[in-house]
Amino acid sequence: xxELRYDPLNIVICGIGGQGNVLASEVVASTMNDLGYxxxxxxxxxxxxRGGSVMSHVRVSKDLDMGVLISAGxxxxxxxxxxxxxxxxxxxxxxPQTRIIYDPRPIYPQGVLRGTQTYPDLAALRAEIRSLGAxxxxxxxxxxxxxxxxxRAANIALLGAFSRLPGAPLDETALSAVLQQRFQGTxxxxxxxxxxxxxxxxxxxxx
Amino acid sequence: MEWTMTANDPGRVCxxxxxxxxxxxxxxxxxxxxxxYPGSPSSQILGMLGKxxxxxxxxxxxxxxxxxxxxxxxxxxxxxARSICIVKQNGLLCVADALHxxxxxxxxxxxxxxxxxxxSAHSSTNEFDSRFMAESADLPMLEPTNMQEAxxxxxxxxxxxxxxxxxxxxxxxTRVCHGRGNVTLGPLPEAPHEIxxxxxxxxxxxxxxxxxxxxxxxxxxxxxxxxCPFNHYTGPEHPKKLIVAGGTGCLYSQEALRRxxxxxxTGVLSLATLWPLPETLIARYLADxxxxxxxxxxxxxxxxxxxxxxxxxxxxxxxxxxxxxxLPRIGELTPDLVLSAVSGLTGKPMPPRPKVxxxxxxxxxxxxxxxxxxxxxxYLLKRAMRRAKDPGIxxxxxxxxxxxxxxxxxxxxxxxxxxxxGVNLAEGLGQLTAYCLKQQVVTMCGDSTFFHxxxxxxxxxxxxxxxxxxxxxxxxxxAMTGFQPHPGTGITAMGDAVQPMQIRxxxxxxxxxxxxxxxxDVEKTAEILEDLLRxxxxxxxxxxxxxxxxxTKSRRGKVKVWVDQDKCVGDGCxxxxxxxxxxxxxxxxxDFTKNKAAIDPVSCVGCGVCAxxxxxxxxxxxxxxxx
Numbered sequence: 001x002x003e004l005r006y007d008p009l010n011i012v013i014c015g016i017g018g019q020g021n022v023l024a025s026e027v028v029a030s031t032m033n034d035l036g037y038x039x040x041x042x043x044x045x046x047x048x049x050r051g052g053s054v055m056s057h058v059r060v061s062k063d064l065d066m067g068v069l070i071s072a073g074x075x076x077x078x079x080x081x082x083x084x085x086x087x088x089x090x091x092x093x094x095x096p097q098t099r100i101i102y103d104p105r106p107i108y109p110q111g112v113l114r115g116t117q118t119y120p121d122l123a124a125l126r127a128e129i130r131s132l133g134a135x136x137x138x139x140x141x142x143x144x145x146x147x148x149x150x151x152r153a154a155n156i157a158l159l160g161a162f163s164r165l166p167g168a169p170l171d172e173t174a175l176s177a178v179l180q181q182r183f184q185g186t187x188x189x190x191x192x193x194x195x196x197x198x199x200x201x202x203x204x205x206x207x
Numbered sequence: 208m209e210w211t212m213t214a215n216d217p218g219r220v221c222x223x224x225x226x227x228x229x230x231x232x233x234x235x236x237x238x239x240x241x242x243x244y245p246g247s248p249s250s251q252i253l254g255m256l257g258k259x260x261x262x263x264x265x266x267x268x269x270x271x272x273x274x275x276x277x278x279x280x281x282x283x284x285x286x287x288a289r290s291i292c293i294v295k296q297n298g299l300l301c302v303a304d305a306l307h308x309x310x311x312x313x314x315x316x317x318x319x320x321x322x323x324x325x326x327s328a329h330s331s332t333n334e335f336d337s338r339f340m341a342e343s344a345d346l347p348m349l350e351p352t353n354m355q356e357a358x359x360x361x362x363x364x365x366x367x368x369x370x371x372x373x374x375x376x377x378x379x380x381t382r383v384c385h386g387r388g389n390v391t392l393g394p395l396p397e398a399p400h401e402i403x404x405x406x407x408x409x410x411x412x413x414x415x416x417x418x419x420x421x422x423x424x425x426x427x428x429x430x431x432x433x434x435c436p437f438n439h440y441t442g443p444e445h446p447k448k449l450i451v452a453g454g455t456g457c458l459y460s461q462e463a464l465r466r467x468x469x470x471x472x473t474g475v476l477s478l479a480t481l482w483p484l485p486e487t488l489i490a491r492y493l494a495d496x497x498x499x500x501x502x503x504x505x506x507x508x509x510x511x512x513x514x515x516x517x518x519x520x521x522x523x524x525x526x527x528x529x530x531x532x533x534l535p536r537i538g539e540l541t542p543d544l545v546l547s548a549v550s551g552l553t554g555k556p557m558p559p560r561p562k563v564x565x566x567x568x569x570x571x572x573x574x575x576x577x578x579x580x581x582x583x584x585x586y587l588l589k590r591a592m593r594r595a596k597d598p599g600i601x602x603x604x605x606x607x608x609x610x611x612x613x614x615x616x617x618x619x620x621x622x623x624x625x626x627x628x629g630v631n632l633a634e635g636l637g638q639l640t641a642y643c644l645k646q647q648v649v650t651m652c653g654d655s656t657f658f659h660x661x662x663x664x665x666x667x668x669x670x671x672x673x674x675x676x677x678x679x680x681x682x683x684x685x686a687m688t689g690f691q692p693h694p695g696t697g698i699t700a701m702g703d704a705v706q707p708m709q710i711r712x713x714x715x716x717x718x719x720x721x722x723x724x725x726x727x728d729v730e731k732t733a734e735i736l737e738d739l740l741r742x743x744x745x746x747x748x749x750x751x752x753x754x755x756x757x758x759t760k761s762r763r764g765k766v767k768v769w770v771d772q773d774k775c776v777g778d779g780c781x782x783x784x785x786x787x788x789x790x791x792x793x794x795x796x797x798d799f800t801k802n803k804a805a806i807d808p809v810s811c812v813g814c815g816v817c818a819x820x821x822x823x824x825x826x827x828x829x830x831x832x833x834x
Contacts, residue, residue, distance in 0.1 A: 026222075026387070033222035034222075039389055040387070041222075043387075051574040066462065067382075067459045067542055068387075068388070069382070071546060073560050095561060109571045111569065119569065120569070128564065142809065146808075151809040
């Protein structure tokens with residue numbers, strides 16, 4: 001078992017119901033379980049899945065038994081599917097150690113479309129996200145997934161980018177092995193393409 | 208994952224959801240019978256049991272309601288079967304009579320009830336603490352702190368149930384049901400538990416003279432619970448400061464003590480045996496304590512009982528927890544709430560936190576899914592009621608359509624009580640229309656709720672000819688909880704195709720006048736609705752249109768909906784941005800740069816109803832079976 005950079009290691013995955021963040025947390029958590037780590041996952045969904053904010057907490061340790069929720073300011077990684085949701089979670093869970101990766105494509109709450117609310121200024125929102133952690137990276141995950149043919153694969157693009165972050169508990173090899181277990185045929189091909197593009201999106205930033 | 212439920216691989220460590228852990232525990236216990244009605248957060252349990260029932264040679268059923276489920280389990284117990292009944296907190300309240308009578312007559316084969324409480328009511332209308340039901344019915348109750356214990360408790364509970372000849376309740380909360388953690392698999396039995404024929408003199412009869420033996424059973428259990436392997440203690444032998452934790456509170460408390468550096472001097476007593484409480488064990492740790500913090504989900508149940516035990520023993524202790532504001536009176540526990548309470552107990556300062564902006568962020572309201580037929584139904588209902596002379600009375604019920612009470616359904620109803628209550632509230636109001644109440648009375652139910660608990664109310668309303676309209680929103684699904692089969696779907700939990708029950712003939716047999724309409728056929732349905740609102744007596748209107756999520760799963764061929772922005776007049780139209788502002792479907796977006804309507808291709812499911820409603824005819828539908 002590899003040493004973890006932090007123990008327990010805390011990851012928050014956030015977005016809007018239906019974006020695939022439960023699957024993303026389950027992929028990370030079951031892979032860590034298979035590698036022999038202690039794992040705890042807390043998911044918030046239920047009625048909130050219908051257009052509401054959702055989040056998953058994934059915690060990994062070599063030997064500690066952990067509660068399924070992370071304390072305020074204690075996240076090491078935040079994976080966000082939407083900028084407003086990323087900010088909401090970063091305000092609560094980010095600290096000086098937190099690496100944030102998120103899709104900057106806004107999904108408007110119904111109140112914004114109705115004209116009763118205003119979506120926050122995107123530039124200010126992105127700046128605030130950057131200010132809350134050690135680093136913040138934008139990955140156009142939904143655009144990547146739509147370009148590959150299925151918007152539902154945005155979670156796979158984000159996982160690809162996540163695997164490239166320093167201190168990520170899972171590398172590209174481990175995650176692509178999971179994809180091969182879970183998908184087959186053309187769906188597997190599509191997901192592999194999305195995953196590779198997610199990795200590449202992160203690599204370009206490094207250059 | 209599904210394979211972990213039946214893998215014959217003892218010792219293997221799997222990642223399991225709490226609900227999956229219960230399933231695995233039931234399989235390891237060799238159950239014969241399982242029954243449930245869906246309710247979040249424990250809906251997944253019976254769904255998974257149904258899928259593996261044939262392989263493991265037991266029977267699993269999505270029952271019509273919780274009462275059917277528990278009473279069937281009591282029946283099978285008479286034949287020595289091991290039976291498991293799964294309910295959520297509200298379901299446990301539904302079965303209260305069967306539970307109290309059953310407690311008095313006891314059981315033969317093991318009967319375990321798994322109940323899931325939903326602190327913070329994430330997927331519920333109310334918080335309820337099911338521990339009061341165990342106390343009220345004098346039934347043993349257990350609560351796990353993690354997924355491993357959730358699995359291990361099921362076979363333990365069955366053995367206990369058979370030894371005591373009494374039902375045993377396992378209490379879960381949302382964070383256990385929907386959480387995931389490592390679970391080490393146990394061995395699977397060669398065959399399910401032995402079913403025995405019922406002897407001529409076997410008895411499970413609720414009679415009042417059984418009350419004393421029932422209480423004696425509970426007294427006998429107290430001793431067993433003093434040494435129950437699921438109760439844990441860590442810390443000094445004679446703690447001055449003590450935390451007593453139930454369920455999720457245990458791990459939160461231990462973590463808080465680690466972070467605050469107070470683990471050495473503070474005791475943590477984690478109680479899995481919630482009823483009856485192991486009083487000797489508790490008294491041993493209370494004996495020298497000066498301050499006790501209780502960390503538990505929902506109500507101060509343990510806290511008050513600890514105070515009683517301390518009082519009985521003459522201990523002078525300062526108690527804190529839910530009861531005194533150290534923890535909030537409502538809502539689920541979080542690590543931060545527990546950290547702050549433990550900091551208060553131990554006097555250790557809270558760890559510093561970076562300052563963040565406190566400017567409020569937009570919240571996301573709950574909304575019907577894109578393409579949901581309920582959106583059209585409530586738009587039409589509200590329009591019809593407003594066109595009538597007075598706004599009328601609308602009564603809600605439990606299902607996805609409960610969201611019609613919010614902006615998503617134009618704040619449709621004035622009252623909503625428990626599941627199945629809508630028809631009865633409306634029936635009463637309908638009778639008042641003969642006594643000076645001059646308003647239309649409308650209520651609603653879904654197809655699953657119709658079978659669950661509307662039927663007796665409809666019999667009552669029909670027999671007494673109440674002046675009301677019942678709208679049955681038939682979307683062919685128990686949608687809110689994840690598409691479990693019900694008597695109208697033609698499929699069972701074990702995947703067998705059966706004759707689906709039709710709602711219309713059932714209503715007609717009860718003497719109701721029935722009309723059917725399609726909420727997507729906007730103009731025709733509007734006429735039907737307005738006509739029915741003018742008619743006296745009891746009317747039933749069945750709104751038939753499958754759930755959008757089901758529809759997109761089954762439909763072949765992609766439908767593309769798009770806005771012809773040359774035709775969309777934007778702000779100048781006079782429609783007041785009907786599609787995105789009034790209609791409110793997540794698929795109808797707005798292009799703020801061009802100030803014209805747009806469709807969000809990620810959300811849109813292609814129902815095409817917005818195209819029928821757009822006054823400029825700007826919304827285009829291509830492909831599929833679009834009309």
